[in-house]
Amino acid sequence: MRIEFRQHARDRLRQRGITEKQVREVLEAPLSATFDPNQVSMRLEGLVRNRILRVWVRAPWPPVSDTVTVKSAAWKGRHDSDIDR
Numbered sequence: 147m148r149i150e151f152r153q154h155a156r157d158r159l160r161q162r163g164i165t166e167k168q169v170r171e172v173l174e175a176p177l178s179a180t181f182d183p184n185q186v187s188m189r190l191e192g193l194v195r196n197r198i199l200r201v202w203v204r205a206p207w208p209p210v211s212d213t214v215t216v217k218s219a220a221w222k223g224r225h226d227s228d229i230d231r
Contacts, residue, residue: 198222
């Protein structure tokens with residue numbers, strides 16, 4: 147699987163201390179995948195180092211091509227409504 151990160155996603159990863167490797171872990175074995183109508187994307191969730199990592203990717207999921215476009219990522223937490231996707 148080829149992973150393409152939008153600039154916004156790269157900025158959020160850096161801001162939130164998330165690595166590309168951690169995003170790949172979620173993409174390879176998501177615990178859940180939910181359509182996010184507000185972002186017109188899929189929100190994947192996975193367990194990374196005993197925390198839930200949310201990764202937003204361009205729909206559909208699973209992807210119909212070999213490339214997955216990552217739009218954003220964030221750790222699940224108390225302030226989920228404050229997440230800038």
